Amino acid sequence: xxxxxxxxxxxxxxxxxxxxxxxxxxxxxxxxxxxxxxxxxxxxxxxxxxxxxxxxxxxxxxxxxxxxxxxxxxxxxxxxxxxxxxxxxxxxxxxxxxxxxxxxxxxxxxxxxxxxxxxxxxxxxxxxxxxxxxxxxxxxxxxxxxxxxxxxxxxxxxxxxxxxxxxxxxxxxxxxxxxxxxxxxxxxxxxxxxxxxxxxxxxxxxxxxxxxx
Amino acid sequence: xxxxxxxxxxxxxxxxxxxxxxxxxxxxxxxxxxxxxxxxxxxxxxxxxxxxxxxxxxxxxxxxxxxxxxxxxxxxxxxxxxxxxxxxxxxxxxxxxxxxxxxxxxxxxxxxxxxxxxxxxxxxxxxxxxxxxxxxxxxxxxxxxxxxxxxxxxxxxxxxxxxxxxxxxxxxxxxxxxxxxxxxxxxxxxxxxxxxxxxxxxxxxxxxxxxxxxxxxxxxxxxxxxxxxxxxxxxxxxxxxxxxxxxxxxxxxxxxxxxxxxxxxxxxxxxxxxxxxxxxxxxxxxxxxxxxxxxxxxxxxxxxxxxxxxxxxxxxxxxxxxxxxxxxxxxxxxxxxxxxxxxxxxxxxxxxxxxxxxxxxxxxxxxxxxxxxxxxxxxxxxxxxxxxxxxxxxxxxxxxxxxxxxxxxxxxxxxxxxxxxxxxxxxxxxxxxxxxxxxxxxxxxxxxxxxxxxxxxxxxxxxxxxxxxxxxxxxxxxxxxxxxxxxxxxxxxxxxxxxxxxxxxxxxxxxxxxxxxxxxxxxxxxxxxxxxxxxxxxxxxxxxxxxxxxxxxxxxxxxxxxxxxxxxxxxxxxxxxxxxxxxxxxxxxxxxxxxxxxxxxxxxxxxxxxxxxxxxxxxxxxxxxxxxxxxxxxxxxxxxxxxxxxxxxxxxxxxxxxxxxxxxxxxxxxxxxxxxxxxxxxxxxxxxxxxxxxxxxxxxxxxxxxxxxxxxxxxxxxxxxxxxxxxxxxx
Numbered sequence: 026x027x028x029x030x031x032x033x034x035x036x037x038x039x040x041x042x043x044x045x046x047x048x049x050x051x052x053x054x055x056x057x058x059x060x061x062x063x064x065x066x067x068x069x070x071x072x073x074x075x076x077x078x079x080x081x082x083x084x085x086x087x088x089x090x091x092x093x094x095x096x097x098x099x100x101x102x103x104x105x106x107x108x109x110x111x112x113x114x115x116x117x118x119x120x121x122x123x124x125x126x127x128x129x130x131x132x133x134x135x136x137x138x139x140x141x142x143x144x145x146x147x148x149x150x151x152x153x154x155x156x157x158x159x160x161x162x163x164x165x166x167x168x169x170x171x172x173x174x175x176x177x178x179x180x181x182x183x184x185x186x187x188x189x190x191x192x193x194x195x196x197x198x199x200x201x202x203x204x205x206x207x208x209x210x211x212x213x214x215x216x217x218x219x220x221x222x223x224x225x226x227x228x229x230x231x232x233x234x235x236x237x238x
Numbered sequence: 239x240x241x242x243x244x245x246x247x248x249x250x251x252x253x254x255x256x257x258x259x260x261x262x263x264x265x266x267x268x269x270x271x272x273x274x275x276x277x278x279x280x281x282x283x284x285x286x287x288x289x290x291x292x293x294x295x296x297x298x299x300x301x302x303x304x305x306x307x308x309x310x311x312x313x314x315x316x317x318x319x320x321x322x323x324x325x326x327x328x329x330x331x332x333x334x335x336x337x338x339x340x341x342x343x344x345x346x347x348x349x350x351x352x353x354x355x356x357x358x359x360x361x362x363x364x365x366x367x368x369x370x371x372x373x374x375x376x377x378x379x380x381x382x383x384x385x386x387x388x389x390x391x392x393x394x395x396x397x398x399x400x401x402x403x404x405x406x407x408x409x410x411x412x413x414x415x416x417x418x419x420x421x422x423x424x425x426x427x428x429x430x431x432x433x434x435x436x437x438x439x440x441x442x443x444x445x446x447x448x449x450x451x452x453x454x455x456x457x458x459x460x461x462x463x464x465x466x467x468x469x470x471x472x473x474x475x476x477x478x479x480x481x482x483x484x485x486x487x488x489x490x491x492x493x494x495x496x497x498x499x500x501x502x503x504x505x506x507x508x509x510x511x512x513x514x515x516x517x518x519x520x521x522x523x524x525x526x527x528x529x530x531x532x533x534x535x536x537x538x539x540x541x542x543x544x545x546x547x548x549x550x551x552x553x554x555x556x557x558x559x560x561x562x563x564x565x566x567x568x569x570x571x572x573x574x575x576x577x578x579x580x581x582x583x584x585x586x587x588x589x590x591x592x593x594x595x596x597x598x599x600x601x602x603x604x605x606x607x608x609x610x611x612x613x614x615x616x617x618x619x620x621x622x623x624x625x626x627x628x629x630x631x632x633x634x635x636x637x638x639x640x641x642x643x644x645x646x647x648x649x650x651x652x653x654x655x656x657x658x659x660x661x662x663x664x665x666x667x668x669x670x671x672x673x674x675x676x677x678x679x680x681x682x683x684x685x686x687x688x689x690x691x692x693x694x695x696x697x698x699x700x701x702x703x704x705x706x707x708x709x710x711x712x713x714x715x716x717x718x719x720x721x722x723x724x725x726x727x728x729x730x731x732x733x734x735x736x737x738x739x740x741x742x743x744x745x746x747x748x749x750x751x752x753x754x755x756x757x758x759x760x761x762x763x764x765x766x767x768x769x770x771x772x773x774x775x776x777x778x779x780x781x782x783x784x785x786x787x788x789x790x791x792x793x794x795x796x797x798x799x800x801x802x803x804x805x806x807x808x809x810x811x812x813x814x815x816x817x818x819x820x821x822x823x824x825x826x827x828x829x830x831x832x833x834x835x836x837x838x839x840x841x842x843x844x845x846x847x848x849x850x851x852x853x854x855x856x857x858x859x860x861x862x863x864x865x866x867x868x869x870x871x872x873x874x875x876x877x878x879x880x881x882x883x884x885x886x887x888x889x890x891x892x893x894x895x896x897x898x899x900x901x902x903x904x905x906x907x908x909x910x911x912x913x914x915x916x917x918x919x920x921x922x923x924x925x926x927x928x929x930x931x932x933x934x935x936x937x938x939x940x941x942x943x944x945x946x947x948x949x950x951x952x953x954x955x956x957x958x959x960x961x962x963x964x965x966x967x968x969x
Contacts, residue, residue, distance in 0.1 A: 042751035048758025055765035088746065115750045115793065136754035137789045140761045160822040176811055201728075
């Protein structure tokens with residue numbers, strides 16, 4: 026399929042796991058119209074590699090030691106490197122998907138996906154579109170609708186917004202003050218706010234909780 | 239690894255708190271050890287209070303706002319104050335009771351014991367024997383200087399002297415003034431190696447004494463100078479050992495002499511007290527008895543070896559307990575003892591007091607021991623304040639009840655300490671006179687001082703207060719145990735969850751990645767194989783499927799291990815979430831039902847139920863192709879029942895991967911002693927049910943029962959028969 030009018034899609038693979046790197050390189054290397062121009066075991070190495078070997082599509086693992094996949098996405102954007110990125114991960118949580126999309130990923134694939142899906146994804150994304158499998162889009166939609174807070178955290182957030190102290194909340198929910206504090210900390214982290222007051226106002230603002238509750 | 243923020247904050251708060259506490263303690267110590275702590279001090283003898291004084295020897299009693307020691311003991315002391323008092327003065331009015339001893343004040347006293355010079359400190363006293371003011375230093379030994387008092391009559395009994403003693407640095411000044419005069423006699427010593435601090439004391443030697451208006455004030459150098467100037471006293475040097483004098487032989491000598499004199503004047507016609515009872519009743523006869531004073535106040539009693547006699551309104555010199563006297567008066571016989579009226583009392587000599595007769599309360603109640611010094615034991619029934627500031631103890635010994643009357647004053651403290659129900663030994667004068675008994679009890683004991691009261695045993699431990707305290711302690715213990723138990727359970731769980739998270743990460747980073755990589759590699763190989771080689775292609779496809787399946791298994795294991803997927807308090811919502819994830823992209827409807835109370839499950843059980851439930855849900859979604867999946871949790875007091883039901887195609891035989899899964903679920907169920915059931919028929923769906931017994935809830939009230947059961951099972955039964963390992967833990 027490869028001809029002079031359609032140069033092969035140049036692919037860069039970033040994954041900290043050598044077995045995955047080797048497997049992916051072998052598999053994609055046998056595909057017509059695709060060329061694996063390089064593989065990197067971390068975000069920094071990938072950024073470095075872009076200078077010498079510009080790629081069209083980047084296959085990016087999310088969980089890596091040091092610079093994570095999300096960090097790499099942000100760094101790419103900061104460095105104004107225009108590359109289409111497909112997140113390729115072996116484990117997905119709603120949060121992973123959500124954050125990857127927020128950081129500008131163009132596609133999301135599980136490592137267990139069949140080869141055909143993967144080839145399709147690379148072509149679609151290279152063609153300027155986005156590629157998300159159906160169950161991922163469903164979860165993403167769900168995630169966008171809901172907050173990423175757990176049921177318990179939502180409960181805590183409700184009480185927080187009513188001005189209750191950790192102790193009061195603990196008593197009401199029959200859990201310890203420390204547990205409440207952990208919940209509050211994770212709420213603050215998830216809502217990306219700096220303190221509990223801001224957490225409450227942000228939650229109300231975003232409609233996560235009702236004001237009159 | 240750095241400490242978490244909250245821990246650091248807590249450590250800082252803890253550090254600050256302990257610093258503050260240490261400061262507070264240091265401050266408190268400095269305050270209590272201050273050389274001016276509680277100064278100035280003024281006695282409260284006038285109010286009938288002297289609880290702060292501690293006696294070493296002597297019979298110290300309050301009388302009309304004075305402190306009185308009736309004994310002729312050598313070196314009787316009564317002490318009070320702070321051992322840290324340094325520069326101060328002590329003054330008091332003193333009246334001597336005996337004509338061959340001394341009485342005075344101690345300053346900077348410490349290290350006191352019962353005995354003549356058994357203390358370290360400075361003593362200033364007035365000595366009747368040679369009419370001198372004596373100042374000296376005692377340190378379990380005695381060194382003194384003395385000076386004739388400025389009074390032609392010397393020092394006499396029955397007369398008040400004002401004595402002031404001041405200690406500043408290493409200078410000790412004493413000044414004595416007869417109350418009617420203005421000229422003080424002063425004496426000052428400089429002790430180079432002085433005792434720096436100590437408390438104060440009243441002390442007498444071979445003579446009783448009366449003290450009043452004891453005042454202690456902090457002293458400055460000006461005070462010292464003023465005292466030295468007004469007195470015009472010359473500074474004496476340190477008392478030296480050459481003048482150190484032990485007055486013991488001299489004192490004894492004089493007493494012997496006096497006794498000889500007394501004997502010479504005594505009436506040899508004395509009769510025994512018992513014989514008074516046989517004197518004619520017709521007209522009052524005059525009789526003379528000789529005996530020992532056993533009580534002076536509120537009544538005078540004299541006793542000899544045959545019995546005791548009451549002497550109302552005697553013509554008598556100042557009497558002390560233990561004085562041997564000769565009494566002449568009119569005999570009046572009472573029901574149980576005699577009285578000697580209009581009696582004249584003559585002191586023969588002082589001797590040790592008479593020992594008490596040990597009797598039972600019943601014996602005493604017969605009246606046979608009326609007016610006699612007795613010792614009785616009894617159990618304290620109640621105590622009360624009597625008239626005239628006296629203290630009354632109601633006692634009984636068996637069926638016999640009696641009263642004891644204590645003098646006021648220094649007994650207050652002891653009195654307050656006495657607990658009803660205590661067993662006491664009392665010494666006192668047995669009196670059957672209705673004036674004291676008020677016809678409430680057959681007899682009354684008049685106690686001479688609080689030395690006559692001895693607590694043999696406290697009240698029995700099962701008194702109401704103790705039982706309440708024990709109950710409270712038990713409740714507190716129960717509370718503490720419950721809290722600690724839950725704390726430990728929580729820690730253990732947290733540890734397990736942390737470990738599982740670590741394991742999940744580990745599996746993700748190695749196992750799952752390897753499966754993915756191998757899958758890609760197999761795919762690459764397959765891509766290179768020509769289509770003609772169909773047998774090889776089939777094998778490669780199979781290998782690829784196996785790897786994909788393993789990858790999925792690994793992913794599911796990781797999902798199970800992740801704590802965030804297990805909101806452990808609520809496995810139902812966790813299973814719901816898990817099921818929804820699995821059916822994503824299909825049309826399966828997931829229904830969640832909850833029955834029974836929402837009691838939080840023990841985490842071990844919740845965990846196991848979740849993992850079994852997850853497997854069951856996965857089996858249903860993967861194999862049964864249902865349209866509806868129901869997850870049901872029924873919990874009761876002692877059992878939790880989880881059901882996963884689908885309306886899929888069911889199965890007849892557990893084999894292959896399904897069989898593996900079911901065996902795994904069964905094994906997990908066994909680990910929490912749960913009953914695992916699976917019911918399925920082709921085309922009729924599948925029901926998986928786990929009945930897990932719940933351990934009794936450990937609460938404030940139930941834990942002792944649980945503990946007892948546990949102890950019985952594990953410690954007592956174990957001795958009878960070695961049981962099979964009843965507890966299997968999740969491996």
